[in-house]
Amino acid sequence: MAAIQGAGPFSPSPLAKSRFARIVLETNATRIGLHGVDFRSSFLKPIKAMANDCGAAVSGKNLSQMAKTVGKATNIVWHKCSVDKCDRQQLLEQKGCVIWMTGLSGSGKSTLACALSRGLHARGKLTYILDGDNVRHGLNSDLGFKAEDRAENIRRIGEVAKLFADAGIICIASLISPYRKDRDACRALLPERDFIEVFLDVPLEVCEARDPKGLYKLARSGKIKGSVLDFI
Numbered sequence: 001m002a003a004i005q006g007a008g009p010f011s012p013s014p015l016a017k018s019r020f021a022r023i024v025l026e027t028n029a030t031r032i033g034l035h036g037v038d039f040r041s042s043f044l045k046p047i048k049a050m051a052n053d054c055g056a057a058v059s060g061k062n063l064s065q066m067a068k069t070v071g072k073a074t075n076i077v078w079h080k081c082s083v084d085k086c087d088r089q090q091l092l093e094q095k096g097c098v099i100w101m102t103g104l105s106g107s108g109k110s111t112l113a114c115a116l117s118r119g120l121h122a123r124g125k126l127t128y129i130l131d132g133d134n135v136r137h138g139l140n141s142d143l144g145f146k147a148e149d150r151a152e153n154i155r156r157i158g159e160v161a162k163l164f165a166d167a168g169i170i171c172i173a174s175l176i177s178p179y180r181k182d183r184d185a186c187r188a189l190l191p192e193r194d195f196i197e198v199f200l201d202v203p204l205e206v207c208e209a210r211d212p213k214g215l216y217k218l219a220r221s222g223k224i225k226g227s228v229l230d231f232i
Helices: 014-019 060-064 085-092 109-122 147-166 180-187 204-210 215-220
Strands: 020-031 034-037 068-070 073-076 097-102 127-131 170-174 195-201
Touching (some): 097 109, 097 147, 097 180, 109 127, 109 170, 127 147, 147 180, 180 195
Parallel strands (some): 020 195, 097 170, 097 195, 127 170
């Protein structure tokens, strides 16, 4: 058994420890086609909506008093629909939530996210994956890899993940997201029990040996700036 323990940018918030799932590297095993990651079957247990997941309704009178400035927009009022998250969860017979997978490039986030989605799908659960690279093909195609662009990339994915969870869907987000403050900002968008943070604790040498995108090789040769090596 080989594992990295401890701090670094991927360490969880102290307040999130009870909601932080860790996947430990196992170098001599193959699980679900992902060499080196022990994928516990407990991840595939059914996720059910709880009766107390339904919040109190907001009256129209209260809504009229909630006009405010949001970002650059003014006089914004939240319009509440009679079909809410609880109704959607009951229809789908599952609990909408976000499973946030973080870890170095090459740690297996995307592969594990797909395996988890496949396992839950086999159990009749509706999921959707927000993969860091995939989202950059569309919604976040205008963003680069400067510090502010990386933060905005994570912020947008967090907001979309929140919408999926509100729709009653199990949303699996898989992206490097190395900084605690960015992950905590996404966590704060949802109720406490609806954000599950998963850190793939895979040693750098294993990730670099895999190097599925060739990023480590490019970074070591100085051909790309603002690379994954910035997080080590």
